[in-house]
Every structure is written in C-alpha cells, then in structure tokens.
Amino acid sequence: MTPILPDDRAELPEDRAELIAAARAAMAGAYAPYSGFQVGAALRFADGTVVTGSNFENASYGLSLCAETVAAALASQQGHRAGLVAVAIAGGPGGVPGAVVTPCGRCRQVLHELAALGGTDPLVIATGAQETVDMRLSALLPLAFGPANLEP
Ligand code: THU
Secondary structure, three states: OOOEOOOOHHHOHHHHHHHHHHHHHHHHHOEOOOOOEEEEEEEEEOOOOEEEEEOEOOOOHHHOEOHHHHHHHHHHHOOOOOOEEEEEEEEEEOOOOOOOOOOOHHHHHHHHHHHHHHOEOOEEEEEOOOOEEEEEHHHHOOOOOOHHHHOO
16 A cells, blocks of 8 residues: 555645744653653644644653654544644753654554554654654554554
C-alpha cells in the first residue's frame, strides 16, 4: 500500500515554520525533572488543526511519556483521528535545542497508529539548533504493524 498525503500545506514554508514554532513553544510545558531534557511536539492535521504535547516524566523513569505520545493521545481525545499530515519535534537539555531530536521507536509506532486512522504518511520534521531533518513516517518505521494487521 502506498500511503497518501491528502494535504501538502504542511510542506509550504509558512506552515512548516509555524509547526516548528509550535513544537518549540510546547517545550515549555514539559515535565522533565529527571532527565532535564524538555521536548515539544506539534501535530498538524489536514483541516489545519495543530495539537501539541510535551514529555511527561515519572519517578519510575521507564513510565515516562514522550512529547509525541502525549500529543497523539491528546489529539485522539479531542477527536482528531484522521488527516495527520505533519509532526514537528523540538527539544534539548534544559529546553535549549541542540542536536536534532527524532522520535523514539515507541513514538514512531504511536504516531503510526494515528496516521493509519486517516491513511496518511505524515512528514516528520525533526529539529535541532542548527539543522532540521524531514522524513516520512514510513521511512522512520518501514513495514509498520498497524490496525490493518488485525483485520482477518
Ligand atoms: N523524549 C521525547 O519526549 N521525545 C523524543 O523524541 C525523544 C525523547 C523524552 C523522553 C524523556 O522524557 C526525555 O526526552 C529524555 O529521553
């Protein structure tokens, strides 16, 4: 199956910059007392909606939630389950961007679930202080397991 991208607006410079700015702004909401690494994620949907999230850590470290996962759960809760077209991520120690932040393996799977609901292959915009890397989610998580796999 070739995933489709129903709305290319997220690839336009102004929308791109706006989404990156939203991810950077979301870093301020991070609860990251253990790692000190604050991350923000911004999800753009085909209808123009932007949902953001930030990491939410736990005293039982391994239970911490990443920014992308928080954003995806919030989007679902708010009824945005179709048309995920782009995801921007920003983060760094103390909330200061450094190296490019790409989604962890678990977040790739979580984002795939949300994307699969609308049949999109979102652009993932991973940002750092100096550089930005754009990748399709399908390139970050090839041959992903998803809802379709559970169909008989
Ligand atoms: N983290 C994210 O929120 N997203 C990523 O893409 C990478 C890692 C969080 C998890 C943890 O709270 C902190 O960054 C350090 O790993």
